[in-house]
Amino acid sequence: MAEIHPFYQQHRGAMEAAMRHRLDLAKAMLRERADITDIDGIRREVMDEFAIVLTQTPYVGGTASRMTDFFMRLIGFMAISRVLRRHGVPLPVIGEIERETYKAQLLDVPEAERLAAGDQFMSAENQALLREQAAKSTTESHQAEFPEDFVYDFVAPGPDDSFEFGINYRACGFCKFAGRHGDKEILPNICGLDFDAYATRGIRLERTQTLAGGASHCNFRFSRLQRDG
Incomplete structure (x- = not known):
């Protein structure tokens, strides 16, 4: 497998924790809207896909570039989308799940x-x-x-x-x-x-x-x- 850029490797733990938090928040929606019953299996697939996405994420300057934060916060949704597409979930449903999950995650901040x-x-x-x-x-x-x-x-x-x-x-x-x-x-x-x-x-x-x-x-x-x- 290709290597993760050292900058993202340094922040990998925090990025993976954010992904696990999103998947926790998405559990009910995955069952009710995507008709997925094996939630644990989906979690494993998403985290495995996220490891691949991290190797693909471009380095754009690290802390010197404001756009680095955009990649770090949002690139994980590529992994979620890829996995749900493979399971036949319609794109509009994927979008609803991701947006509501992200909003819930953001609102966890005081x-x-x-x-x-x-x-x-x-x-x-x-x-x-x-x-x-x-x-x-x-x-x-x-x-x-x-x-x-x-x-x-x-x-x-x-x-x-x-x-x-x-x-x-x-x-x-x-x-x-x-x-x-x-x-x-x-x-x-x-x-x-x-x-x-x-x-x-x-x-x-x-x-x-x-x-x-x-x-x-x-x-x-x-x-x-x-x-x-």
């Missing part, structure tokens, strides 16, 4: 911590970092060093816009991964995870098109959700 993370994401300091990393992602040198990385532009709002800032992803690491490993049918399910990822942190994500859906770019637009009190 609300104050989630909202603080959302505030940090929307902060002027983070927007400055996003501008910097977006500009770097488009350079020939970065794309040559990390060809499987995302390529994106920071979008400032115009006078008639209601969002605080946006990101246009012109190349997606998950799309590249899926194209390389035959997972293109899974992509819409991965894209669907984004909305809950931001909403649970107090952020509204608006997006009307995706690369996975055939568009020229993914148009992420961010604003703050209204909070009670």
Whole structure:
């Protein structure tokens, strides 16, 4: 078997723990919606597939790249999708199970911590970092060093816009991964995870098109959700 990149090997324990947590949260849905009775067997298959996915996960700069976190948090859903597809579970059902499982996992984090993370994401300091990393992602040198990385532009709002800032992803690491490993049918399910990822942190994500859906770019637009009190 191919080797896991040392960066992901270093974080493998935490990533596997997150996967086991997701599978625990998904038990009832796997029985009721996917008609799966051998839950323990599915768990073993998913964890075995996850070991394969880890060998396939591209290195895009480690802690120096904000996109590394996206791979580490979401690439495991590729393993879940692959296994459930092999068991004949329809893609829309897989998407529902994954999205609800991910939301439940995110909500396990205390609300104050989630909202603080959302505030940090929307902060002027983070927007400055996003501008910097977006500009770097488009350079020939970065794309040559990390060809499987995302390529994106920071979008400032115009006078008639209601969002605080946006990101246009012109190349997606998950799309590249899926194209390389035959997972293109899974992509819409991965894209669907984004909305809950931001909403649970107090952020509204608006997006009307995706690369996975055939568009020229993914148009992420961010604003703050209204909070009670």
